[in-house]
Amino acid sequence: MTCKGICTRYKAQKPVGTGRYASGQRRCQICEIFIKWEGLWCPCCGYRLRTKPRNLKYKAKLRARVEADAAASVQPRVSEKPEAIAISAESSEFVTATMETAVSEGWTKTKTIAELRKSEGMTVKKAKGLVDEAFGVRTKPIAINA
Numbered sequence: 001m002t003c004k005g006i007c008t009r010y011k012a013q014k015p016v017g018t019g020r021y022a023s024g025q026r027r028c029q030i031c032e033i034f035i036k037w038e039g040l041w042c043p044c045c046g047y048r049l050r051t052k053p054r055n056l057k058y059k060a061k062l063r064a065r066v067e068a069d070a071a072a073s074v075q076p077r078v079s080e081k082p083e084a085i086a087i088s089a090e091s092s093e094f095v096t097a098t099m100e101t102a103v104s105e106g107w108t109k110t111k112t113i114a115e116l117r118k119s120e121g122m123t124v125k126k127a128k129g130l131v132d133e134a135f136g137v138r139t140k141p142i143a144i145n146a
Contacts, residue, residue, distance in 0.1 A: 007044035010035040
């Protein structure tokens with residue numbers, strides 16, 4: 001297991017404002033180089049790449065960075081609530097328009113239910129009930145004379 005020099009193609013520059021491991025870089029102990037590589041093994045020597053720091057100080061930095069990224073990804077979900085409330089005001093118009101389109105274009109019941117579920121507050125049971133009413137052209141059973 002010696003370095004063959006292939007890893008120099010994947011050599012990673014030191015990132016500004018973030019750590020090497022946090023930015024996705026990995027370290028090969030044999031080649032003594034940080035590389036930008038998605039695999040678990042070094043493309044040069046075949047040795048396992050280190051994906052986490054050994055040093056306690058850098059471990060703490062990486063942990064803080066991961067927690068900050070997780071907190072940032074949670075915040076946008078909260079801002080989506082007002083949009084959902086705005087949709088519910090138009091949901092009755094949406095439902096009627098969807099039902100008219102479904103009947104006129106001959107949609108399947110499954111497709112119609114899937115479209116109705118996009119409305120705010122629409123459950124599967126409500127959607128099935130509306131679809132059964134709209135598509136409810138049922139014939140009476142034929143009497144068999146024996």
